[in-house]
Amino acid sequence: MEPRFWKDFWATRALPRCKETCWRAISGYLPLNERLFHRRVDVDPGCNFCASAMEHEDHLFLLCPTTKRVWLASQIGVRGDSFSSFREFWRVVIQLGDDEVAAMAQSIVYALWEARNHKCFQQREVITDVVLGRARALMEEVQVRDQASAPAVAFPARWRRPGPGIIKCNFDASFLVDGPAGMGMVARNSEGEVMAAACSYPLSTISPLLAEALSMRWTMQLAIDLGFRRILLETDCLQLFKAWKAKEAGRSYLSSIISDCRLLVSAFDYVNLSFVRRTGNTVADSLARNAATYAGFVWVEEVPDAALPFVISDVTLLEPIGI
Known part of the structure; x- marks a missing residue:
């Protein structure tokens, strides 16, 4: 990824731990099953969510049926299989220039990583609404953090008449x-x-x-x-x-x-x-x-x-x- 990409990537309003986890996923630093298996660690290389494919970044965070349901149900509403790779997905997200979309996507990746670990180590069922609820909670932490310093946005709180002829x-x-x-x-x-x-x-x-x-x-x-x-x-x-x-x-x-x-x-x-x-x-x-x-x-x-x-x-x- 080019320097401008990473500059915009790190500038989003997501929590630092969400950005770091997403950076590790894009860079291939997460301890996913396929990577551990090739390093001769005694693990099943299959996906923890669906067990039907090797667990690598493209599959776990984009193409797995469980993950695809999460992205489709999110406010981003994106189809994972419309991208050739997880890196391409992020290139498109950052190029949009929408900080809220990028921050939510980073939060969803973090929530998916948490859900994967809960499934791997605690055998918890992966529920789409729970994953998205966790991502929203992470975004709300940012809002609470920024509330004191952020200027108030004045939107009307009641119905107002339109102009004449409208x-x-x-x-x-x-x-x-x-x-x-x-x-x-x-x-x-x-x-x-x-x-x-x-x-x-x-x-x-x-x-x-x-x-x-x-x-x-x-x-x-x-x-x-x-x-x-x-x-x-x-x-x-x-x-x-x-x-x-x-x-x-x-x-x-x-x-x-x-x-x-x-x-x-x-x-x-x-x-x-x-x-x-x-x-x-x-x-x-x-x-x-x-x-x-x-x-x-x-x-x-x-x-x-x-x-x-x-x-x-x-x-x-x-x-x-x-x-």
């Missing part, structure tokens, strides 16, 4: 690990009046982030069908908001969905995406959570009873025009 389309997805997701959207004008609302169910996907991205694409398609020409999309998913603003092409499912959304932009006179905290997206959240009840429904100038209290609350809290 329809704001809030959308959300309700994701269940053991079941299908639901989607909800609500479109409102600058007076807070509901122009349309909709629910969709079921949605089969592998992660909350992909569900949010699919919800965005579905919302844009609905807006086209409803004849809206100037729209402001709004989400409470910060990862999706950052991915959209990054404007980077990639090989992940998330990148593919965002590319679809970018193609839909040409159908509008104006499109933008904003982020609001969950307290400002309560109508779309209610529609998504009740999507199984209202599957396939589209309402014009109204919402179902379950979402009505949240619409009223948003209108009550609206700031006066001009503020």
Whole structure:
């Protein structure tokens, strides 16, 4: 790897132990079974996860069926078998220039290494959600570490009216690990009046982030069908908001969905995406959570009873025009 790669690799906001473990994996310094076997250590050279292939970096961290499930279910949503090697995977990750993606990938590698050792020495079952939960916990350690010094980012905490002539389309997805997701959207004008609302169910996907991205694409398609020409999309998913603003092409499912959304932009006179905290997206959240009840429904100038209290609350809290 070239010096610039390592400079960017070590500059991520992942924990030092995550970066070090990942560096050892890329450099071929981890004591994997195939390497130990060739050094005449009395071990089975097979993979600790699946036992169906030799345990080397490319297989353990990218190509093993267990590992592939982890990457697909992660917020990165990448297919391991779309890369020729673990080193190539990291070259692509660093070239994206997205610190959050790189740091999460480093945390996932560390969590996979932990899971491998637990399986090897303690015979613990490897569960995708547990591995990803561990990776998220490692990322949260970074956030706690940086919280005191990092400047606060001011995002609105309630629904705000769009500009005149613009329809704001809030959308959300309700994701269940053991079941299908639901989607909800609500479109409102600058007076807070509901122009349309909709629910969709079921949605089969592998992660909350992909569900949010699919919800965005579905919302844009609905807006086209409803004849809206100037729209402001709004989400409470910060990862999706950052991915959209990054404007980077990639090989992940998330990148593919965002590319679809970018193609839909040409159908509008104006499109933008904003982020609001969950307290400002309560109508779309209610529609998504009740999507199984209202599957396939589209309402014009109204919402179902379950979402009505949240619409009223948003209108009550609206700031006066001009503020």
